[in-house]
Amino acid sequence: MESSRNRDHVSLEITEEDEKLALSIKDKMENVSLSHCICKVPEKLFKDNEDMYFPKLVAIGPFHHDDHPLNATKDQKWRYLNTLLNRQPNVEACLNNCVIALKESEAKVRKCYGEKINLNSDDLVTLMLVDGCFIIELLLKFSMKSLRRRDDLFFKSKDTFFRLRCDVFLLENQIPFFILRRLFDIVPIPSQCTQSLIELALSFFKRMIPGDVQALQGKSNQDHCHLLDLVHNCYLPTYLEVHSKGTHKHLHSTTKLQSEGIGFSKAKTESLLDINFVLGVIKIPPLKVHDYTEITFRNLIALENCYVDRSKHVTSYVFLMGSLIQSENDVRMLYRAGILTNGLERKEEIIGLFNKVRVDVDANDYYYKGLCEQVKEYKRSIFKKIKDSYSKTHLAVAWFSLAVLFLVLTFIGTMFSILSFTLHHV
Structure with missing residues (x-):
């Protein structure tokens, strides 16, 4: 066993040429990355x-x-x-x-x-x-x-x-x-x-x-x-990106989504970009809009657009929030959910912010496309349940109506039989 262990450790002598090669490779890595x-x-x-x-x-x-x-x-x-x-x-x-x-x-x-x-x-x-x-x-x-x-x-x-x-x-x-x-x-x-x-x-x-x-x-x-x-x-978000097969990247506004059965709540996470969808609820970390917000988003987005292969995380976040915030009612709802921490006193500024910092992002680069598909699938499942429930209810009503009609007809038939019997024996 000891001899096997010794064979695993090979002593190598590092030459000056090796050090130069290592430094050259290190410089190449740094130059390419920068x-x-x-x-x-x-x-x-x-x-x-x-x-x-x-x-x-x-x-x-x-x-x-x-x-x-x-x-x-x-x-x-x-x-x-x-x-x-x-x-x-x-x-x-x-x-x-x-x-x-x-x-x-x-x-x-x-x-x-x-x-x-x-x-x-x-x-x-x-x-x-x-x-x-x-x-x-x-x-x-x-x-x-x-x-x-x-x-x-x-x-x-x-x-x-x-x-x-x-x-x-x-x-x-x-x-x-x-x-x-x-x-x-x-x-x-x-x-x-x-x-x-x-x-x-x-x-x-x-x-x-x-x-x-x-x-x-x-x-x-x-x-x-x-x-x-x-x-x-x-x-940078701490959550893994939700796997997506398609290219769906659009969500309705907050008020529209809520009318469709989607809820909103405040998320407690490390990153502002840690947004997820759980059991019909979109969980979003709190955002405080202040004097630095617009210039911050704009330059982070500009940085992401400098590189073809760079992740578009902030661009994706601004695109998503811009979809959710379309009106004062959207701001009020997100404020009540604790997602916008200064929503009521700056509602017009918040709407204006996401209208001014209008960005588009390719579906392949969109970090939240998997989340959007989850919301879409959830809404589809709700619609199916409502449809199935309606069909079952409609069928039950039909059977109930037939039963009532049968009872009425039976009652009428019985009444005619009694009247007929009475008239023939008077």
Whole structure:
């Protein structure tokens, strides 16, 4: 037995050539997975809704770095860089390490963008350094108020910070996440900060993420293309997709479905997208519509449409909710079921939201087509039961009517016999 066990373990000597091959394969995997992960939003999505896709306050990355209206905040980004690097005495050494790391990553950075970057090597490295360190310092300042200056432009008012957070979230305003990781490992982080880069980012975007952010941290400990992709991963459903044989993807509105015998209830799950159908009831996690909802949905949908082979989970969710919410009565019913948590005071806004973010999705990509088929089959079974019940009732009524008629005729016949007998014996 011992000799068999020894034969299973073969000692291999790893050569320098093997290590080079392994690194080459690793680089190839990373390059393919990151290729064109940051792209421009298609015109069909942004037309007449530019504010939802293009930055208005601060530019991140190469797509909008030359936009004239955004020049006013460039100096503020440099101030953030200066503040971050000056938390240690030897600024030059830290800066050199950052530049070296970014130079090594330049080719990979260029592959991340769906458009050609018309910047030379030095300009691209400078851009990644300033924007990457700006984001890190922004996350730190958001997490620790003690790091903020009173005259900080970005934290001066709620409206300014709202726009800043939106700008950092936009698909066209991203830099690769691996750049943030590398810089985060090099730059001096305040000793009082105990959070990881992912924890800082999730805390910053908590208004865009439904559910418990802390519970989602474990789910997000994986590779991400960029910050928007990090948030997108928090939306991914935890339920397995319901198997579907057909292409059914349309549901009636909430009020119509309820009139057809379908119920609605609040689901208690980890993900907003965990919708299922159980015993005639569609269970949907609660949704709170707020100022960030539209811009969040729009950019997550734009991200999903960047790739031909990417899952369309958020697109499917918005399509489904748009089918269910067609009128104020639909909003009221979902509010009473606990599915819309602020439905009554914002009912017009909710209807408008799903009308404005009008999306279509191919049946092959539609995550809820199996659920739609379950609803369709359930309605068909209800109709069959009603039909069978009606047929049985109709048949019973017919037999009852015949029985009554038979009794009446028998009674009449008996009466005639009695009268006939009486008349013949008088």
